[in-house]
Amino acid sequence: MKAADSVVFVVDDDASVREALASLIGSVALRVECFASPEGFLRRRKTESPSCLVLDVRMPGLSGLDLQRKLARGEQQIPIIFISAHGDIPMAVGAMKAGAIEFLPKPFRDEDLLDAIRQALDRDKAAKIRRTEMLEIRDRHTLLTARQHQIMTLIVEGKLNKQIAAKLGLSENTIKVHRRRIMERMGAASVAELVHMIGRLN
Template structure:
């Protein structure tokens, strides 16, 4: 199994539950790592692979819901599947509103958990792909000069070369040269492709520091 293979993290303070979940998850060929507490999980280095978190609600110290909040504050969107023997409707609703994939009361069917894990991995794989794509776009955007960034912003607004030239006070031919360089640096096969790339960047990306002019 490679480091990119999907992984399941299990956090439960009950040793027997951790063992049973580990055996179940491994029985379908998935990687699994287990933790006895939320604190232990928070201090663990994570793999760069599609992942999900199978999390007990009630634990000593940080509860499962506390861990969910801590991960949310840190911007960590790992899909969470809650399991509990003590949950109630209010707890379930709160966890789901906060982004949990599933909330399974014990005892639950093995297949229900495996189905939730498959759904969580599919969602996280999509999120990983989007993050990797955005990182690549940002890296290419960072190679643009300050002038090229000015041109690209006006280009995606739909302005023509002559309009951009007038806006920036330079010649239309110079704008054509800049646009050619932009298309090369951004690896954009067409203007619509370039527009789609730039739309994925946020205003902070577009106003960041530029390379040499």
Template sequence: MSDETPVVFVVDDDVSVRESLELLIRSAGWQPNTFESAQEFLSCPRALVPNCLVLDVNLPDLSGLDLQRFVSVERTDMPIIFVTGYGDVPMTVKAMKAGAVEFLMKPFSDEVLLTAIGQALDRSRNLLAQDSEIHALRDRYASLSRREHEVMTLVVSGLLNKQVGFELGISEITVKAHRGQVMRKMKARSLPDLVNMAAKLSIAH
């Protein structure tokens, strides 16, 4: 398996279910990682590749819904597919409202599960890409000087160079120089591009 092979975690206390899902997941070209309890799963480090969790609702220690609450906070790039033999409408609604991508009743067909896993892995891939982009933006923003931070904040708020200069007590030429440095260091192609970056970094005047 390559380092980029998506990982599908399975938490189910039924060994026969775990074994059948492991074979199915491996046959689809993904890396299965199975656990019989929520606690066992929580001891596993988070994956740095696209991943998802196939989770039984009824577990012996921590319930699937309880584990979902933890995952939604600590592992935000891990979509969850619930599987259960004893589901009901309120339980399904609760799980979906909390962000589950699918809620499947046992028995379900291999094709239905593989489709759900494929969609979950696509979502995880997008979330990881967004996370990587934000980290890169934060690193670029951290490379700015204090004055460049001030200029960027005022520029993305819509002020003209002359107005930025007035706010900071510096000349318009100096503002232009700082603004050029900001654009270069942030790798912004245009002012709208810089504004978009500032929004992602939650920078506001």
């Protein structure tokens, strides 16, 4: 497995389990960071690298599910793989509904865990890319003038230059110049792309 900049966080209060997971994940050349408690994990240095969290359900103090809720509220999007020594179905259902990647009962097959980790990292990477794109679109979008924003909205609605010019009381040439500027600023190669971008923004 590549992506040396990816990191897997492990949170489990049992030292044996922590050590074993660190070794297993390390054996597929992934970076691992272990924490004995959710509180320790929350205090970690934040990273922009793709990451995922392998989390024990039941721990003293804050439980794994508590941590999941807390992360969701704090808008820290991180894919979670739950591990549990109890095959507790209601708990598993709750965790999956709240967006967990996987819920693995202990002891688990190493491939199941590693597959889940891989999937989680991919998903996190994709999410991170999406998030980056979004931010770019939003940045570009804020660079548009009020007139350009007005014209762009009409373009996305599918109006022709002639129709826009008539509606705004401007010349068709002026509209053409604005359209070119808008496409440049938003970095869109076509109207279809522009429509897609605006769709994502909303």
